[in-house]
Amino acid sequence: MKWSQTRVTETLGIEYPIIQAGMAGGATTPELVAAVSNAGGLGTLGAGYMTPDQIRVAIREIRTLTSRPFAVNLLLTDPVTVDQQQIARIQEKLNPIRRELGLPEWTAQTAPTQFAESFDAQVAVLLEELVPVLSFTFGMLSDEWVAACKERRIHLMGTATNVREALLLEQSGIDSIVGQGSEAGGHRGTFTGEWRDSLIGTMALIPQLVDAVQIPVIAAGGIMDGRGVAAARMLGAAAVQLGTAFLTCNESGAHPQYQQALLDSTEQQTTLIRAFSGKPARGLTNRFHEHLDPDAELLPPYPIQNALTRDIRQAAARQNRTEFLSMWAGQGTRLSRQGSAGELIQQIVEQVEHLYL
Amino acid sequence: MKWSQTRVTETLGIEYPIIQAGMAGGATTPELVAAVSNAGGLGTLGAGYMTPDQIRVAIREIRTLTSRPFAVNLLLTDPVTVDQQQIARIQEKLNPIRRELGLPEWTAQTAPTQFAESFDAQVAVLLEELVPVLSFTFGMLSDEWVAACKERRIHLMGTATNVREALLLEQSGIDSIVGQGSEAGGHRGTFTGEWRDSLIGTMALIPQLVDAVQIPVIAAGGIMDGRGVAAARMLGAAAVQLGTAFLTCNESGAHPQYQQALLDSTEQQTTLIRAFSGKPARGLTNRFHEHLDPDAELLPPYPIQNALTRDIRQAAARQNRTEFLSMWAGQGTRLSRQGSAGELIQQIVEQVEHLYL
Incomplete structure (x- = not known):
C-alpha cells in the first residue's frame, strides 16, 4: 500500500x-x-x-x-470555580506588566466574568x-x-x-x-x-x-x-x-517576531508553561513565563488564567514585545x-x- | 539501500x-x-x-x-565534592529503610569513601x-x-x-x-x-x-x-x-520481579528518579522514590548517592522487595x-x- x-x-x-x-x-x-x-x-x-x-x-x-x-x-x-482571592493575587503579578505595556491595571472587579x-x-x-x-x-x-x-x-x-x-x-x-x-x-x-x-x-x-x-x-x-x-x-x-x-x-x-523566534530557536528552548492560560503548553520560554513561573501552583485554572492574560498578549503582539507573547512551539524547532x-x-x-x- | x-x-x-x-x-x-x-x-x-x-x-x-x-x-x-553533612542528612532518610530490610544502619563514618x-x-x-x-x-x-x-x-x-x-x-x-x-x-x-x-x-x-x-x-x-x-x-x-x-x-x-513489573506496567508509570543515584533516571515509580522524592534537591550528587544506596538495592533484590529496587524503564513498557x-x-x-x- x-x-x-x-x-x-x-x-x-x-x-x-x-x-x-x-x-x-x-x-x-x-x-x-x-x-x-x-x-x-x-x-x-x-x-x-x-x-x-x-x-x-x-x-x-x-x-x-x-x-x-x-x-x-x-x-x-x-x-471551574472562580476564586476571587486567587484572581486578585495573580492580578498583582500581572499589573506591573500591564503598566509596562501602557495597559490599564485590573482589579478583581474589572476582571472578566466570562472566561471562555x-x-x-x-x-x-x-x-x-x-x-x-x-x-x-x-x-x-x-x-x-x-x-x-x-x-x-x-x-x-x-x-x-x-x-x-x-x-x-x-x-x-x-x-x-x-x-x-x-x-x-x-x-x-x-x-x-x-x-x-x-x-x-x-x-x-x-x-x-x-x-x-x-x-x-x-x-x-x-x-x-x-x-x-x-x-x-x-x-x-x-x-x-x-x-x-x-x-x-x-x-x-503568527506574529512575525514569533515566527523569527521559531526560526532562531534550538531544540532546548521550549518548556511546559502554565503562565499564559493556566494549562501547561509547550512553548519558547520568555520573561512572562519566568515572571509567573515561581507562582505556577497558585495560578487560576484554565480558562480563567487565559482570560486574565488576554489583554497582555494582545498588547504584546501590537507592540512587538515577544517577552510577553505566548510562543507555542514543539521540540523540533531547528527544522x-x-x-x-x-x-x-x-x-x-x-x-x-x-x-x- | x-x-x-x-x-x-x-x-x-x-x-x-x-x-x-x-x-x-x-x-x-x-x-x-x-x-x-x-x-x-x-x-x-x-x-x-x-x-x-x-x-x-x-x-x-x-x-x-x-x-x-x-x-x-x-x-x-x-x-565531586564530598559534603559529610549532606551525606549524614540523607543517611537519616535511608536508615529506616535499612532497618526494614534488616541491614546495619550507616553513619557518616561507616559510609563508603570510594563512590565509583x-x-x-x-x-x-x-x-x-x-x-x-x-x-x-x-x-x-x-x-x-x-x-x-x-x-x-x-x-x-x-x-x-x-x-x-x-x-x-x-x-x-x-x-x-x-x-x-x-x-x-x-x-x-x-x-x-x-x-x-x-x-x-x-x-x-x-x-x-x-x-x-x-x-x-x-x-x-x-x-x-x-x-x-x-x-x-x-x-x-x-x-x-x-x-x-x-x-x-x-x-x-534483571530481577524476576522487576521483569514482571515491566510486563505489567503502562506507559504512564515511569518517571525521572534521582533518589537511587543522584542523577535523574527514568524508571518505574515505587516506595523508595516516593520516600526520597521530597528531598530530591538535597541528595548528594552522582556517584555519591549511588554508592550510599547500593546496600539497600542489593538487599531489596535478595529479599524480592521491588519497592526498594531501582527498576529503570522507558516509556514503551506496554510493548x-x-x-x-x-x-x-x-x-x-x-x-x-x-x-x-
Whole structure:
C-alpha cells in the first residue's frame, strides 16, 4: 500500500495524510487552512478562542478559498470555580506588566466574568455550516454532540495523550484520535489524571495507542518534515498532525517576531508553561513565563488564567514585545523553514516518497 | 539501500543495526550480550558499576559465547565534592529503610569513601582485552583515551541528549553518537547544562542530531519493536539502541520481579528518579522514590548517592522487595514481551522487513 493511502485519507477524501494542527490564537488564518487543503492535506481552523460569529465568518472565508475538506478545532472547557482571592493575587503579578505595556491595571472587579466562549454555541455553528471535520482537545464530546455530528456526517477527531484517554475517546464513538506526544507544541491535551504523568514521547506513544484502539491514530509531536511523517507511518499512525512546521509558513497568522523566534530557536528552548492560560503548553520560554513561573501552583485554572492574560498578549503582539507573547512551539524547532504551506506539503511528500523507495 | 545496511552495520561488521543498550546494574549478563551479537545485533555489557576484574571476567565469558563483535558501556564520573553533612542528612532518610530490610544502619563514618570504580582502570581493561566497541555515557572521553582507542581500532560511541552535546562528541573524534530521547529508560546522559532542558523526544531529537553531525547517529528512547526500528531509520538514524525491550528477555539478569513489573506496567508509570543515584533516571515509580522524592534537591550528587544506596538495592533484590529496587524503564513498557533475545531480534527484523515492503 502506498504511504499516502490510509484509513484517514480515504475517510476524509484527502490526498495526503498530513493535517495542519488547529492552533488557537490566530495562527490558522483562512488562507493557511485553505492552502493546506488545496495542497492535498487537511487544514484546520484553530477556533478555540473565537466567538461563534468569528467562526462562521472564517468558515465561509475558507470555503471561498477551497472546495476541499478542512477541519475546525475546538477546546473543551471544564466547569471551574472562580476564586476571587486567587484572581486578585495573580492580578498583582500581572499589573506591573500591564503598566509596562501602557495597559490599564485590573482589579478583581474589572476582571472578566466570562472566561471562555460557549462551547455549545461554537459547536452549533459547525453543525449549521456542516464542516467536514470537528477536531477537539481537552476532553470528550457529550453523547448528544457525537450523535448530532454523526447525523451530519461530520468526522470527529479527539486528542489523547495516553492509552486510557484513547480508549475513552474510542468508546465515545468518535472517528479518529490524535495521539499527542510530549514533543508537541501548544497545550497538553491531557484530560485524565495529572498532566505530568502523560508526557509520553511520540515514538513510545503511537505504537501503544495503535495497539489499544481500532479507530485510526494520527501522530502529533515533534514531526516537522518528511522524515517525521515517514517515521510516524512506520509506527502505525494513519496520518500525522503538524503544528509548529506551519507557523513559519507565509500564510500563517503568527506574529512575525514569533515566527523569527521559531526560526532562531534550538531544540532546548521550549518548556511546559502554565503562565499564559493556566494549562501547561509547550512553548519558547520568555520573561512572562519566568515572571509567573515561581507562582505556577497558585495560578487560576484554565480558562480563567487565559482570560486574565488576554489583554497582555494582545498588547504584546501590537507592540512587538515577544517577552510577553505566548510562543507555542514543539521540540523540533531547528527544522522550522520559511515558504508557502503548499511548498511545505510538497517537500514533505517528495521526502517521504524518496524515503519509501 | 536495504534498511539493514547502514554506516553502523558496515563499520561494526554486524548484520542488523540493532544495539542492546549497556545497562549498568546486572541486567546485561554475558549470556544476553552474546545472544544479541549471535543474533546479528550488537550486545553491550553494561560495565559502569563493575570492578576492572569483573569486567575482564565478563569480557572473557562473552568471548566464549560468541565470536561476533560486542560493546562495553562505561559511565564517566565528574569529580565531586564530598559534603559529610549532606551525606549524614540523607543517611537519616535511608536508615529506616535499612532497618526494614534488616541491614546495619550507616553513619557518616561507616559510609563508603570510594563512590565509583576508577574509570581509568576500567578503560585500561577494555584496551588490554581489545573490545570491539566502547560506548560511554555522562560526558566525553579525554583526548588520551580517544587516541589510545583509535590506535587499537576500538569503535567509540558516545551519548548525546541535545545537539550541542552531539557536536562536542563529534569534535572529540569519536565514531558514532547515541541520541538519547526523553522516552529512554535509565539514566539521562545529559552532560551540558540542566538535565531538564534536554528532555527532547526521540521523534524530534534524531533528525536534529542527524542534520548537525557527520558521524552516524544511533536512535535510543521508546523503541521496542520493528515499528520503532523502522521509524528511527526513517528519521535518519543509522542504527537503534534498545534497552527496556531486552530486560524481559530470558537471558536478562534483571530481577524476576522487576521483569514482571515491566510486563505489567503502562506507559504512564515511569518517571525521572534521582533518589537511587543522584542523577535523574527514568524508571518505574515505587516506595523508595516516593520516600526520597521530597528531598530530591538535597541528595548528594552522582556517584555519591549511588554508592550510599547500593546496600539497600542489593538487599531489596535478595529479599524480592521491588519497592526498594531501582527498576529503570522507558516509556514503551506496554510493548515488553518475554522470549529469548534472539527471538526478539528475529521478530524485529521480520517486522521491519514487512514494513519496508
